[in-house]
Amino acid sequence: MQYIRNGKLILNLTKDSYEQLGLSGKPSTFHKDRQRYVVEIELNKPAMIPGKPGFERINWCFENTFAAPFSMLFASVDPQGVSLPLEFPASARATPMTFNIQSTCLNNVVIPDATPIRTIGKNDLRWRRSVSELYEWIGLASMQSERITFGDNIDPFLCVYSPPPPPTTEDQQDSRPSSGCLIEISGFIPSQSIVRILEALRLFNIKQIRSVPKYIEYFGRLSLEFDDLGAANIRINFPID
Numbered sequence: 001m002q003y004i005r006n007g008k009l010i011l012n013l014t015k016d017s018y019e020q021l022g023l024s025g026k027p028s029t030f031h032k033d034r035q036r037y038v039v040e041i042e043l044n045k046p047a048m049i050p051g052k053p054g055f056e057r058i059n060w061c062f063e064n065t066f067a068a069p070f071s072m073l074f075a076s077v078d079p080q081g082v083s084l085p086l087e088f089p090a091s092a093r094a095t096p097m098t099f100n101i102q103s104t105c106l107n108n109v110v111i112p113d114a115t116p117i118r119t120i121g122k123n124d125l126r127w128r129r130s131v132s133e134l135y136e137w138i139g140l141a142s143m144q145s146e147r148i149t150f151g152d153n154i155d156p157f158l159c160v161y162s163p164p165p166p167p168t169t170e171d172q173q174d175s176r177p178s179s180g181c182l183i184e185i186s187g188f189i190p191s192q193s194i195v196r197i198l199e200a201l202r203l204f205n206i207k208q209i210r211s212v213p214k215y216i217e218y219f220g221r222l223s224l225e226f227d228d229l230g231a232a233n234i235r236i237n238f239p240i241d
Contacts, residue, residue: 007044099187112164150177
């Protein structure tokens with residue numbers, strides 16, 4: 001649920017909750033399978049006055065649908081995505097939620113060469129194989145797996161994985177270890193803050209591409225996971241060498 005300053009109440013509901021609520025809405029843009037719906041209520045409309053049909057209908061839907069207590073998340077942010085303090089009545093059981101940022105260095109790892117992705121057409125099977133190998137590597141990097149460590153010699157009986165070859169230069173024909181950074185942000189993160197993180201990551205990409213090999217633009221990867229209350233968990237993999 002989100003309240004915007006211009007007097008608009010936005011409800012992001014599961015399909016079951018939407019059908020029970022009885023208010024008109026539309027399918028969520030980010031859920032093409034129609035499992036989530038968005039209901040927008042204009043609180044500044046003249047009809048939103050107690051006693052008028054429009055208000056009473058919405059009030060009836062809430063009282064008869066969401067009668068049981070349920071948990072909610074509230075956030076107030078400025079246009080830059082910075083969280084602002086919130087004040088609640090003394091009777092409200094509100095618990096402050098923040099998000100934590102953890103950075104982990106990945107040293108002595110093999111960072112794959114993404115040149116085939118840039119030079120081979122998407123209809124080529126080699127391109128699909130390269131993309132599949134790249135995302136497999138990103139998954140292992142997110143888990144800080146030892147399988148991407150430079151010089152890893154795990155017994156093939158235990159694991160047959162080997163990372164894709166790293167990029168080489170004219171004066172550096174042999175592969176060499178690299179370093180990366182895994183950034184994990186967990187907690188209740190407002191959508192505006194996520195947008196600012198994406199913009200900062202894009203800006204970092206642009207600055208770095210000027211001085212490092214082109215393959216770096218393919219490794220700035222961000223994944224989002226949400227729990228039942230909407231709290232987000234962000235993981236960013238990015239090479240620094």
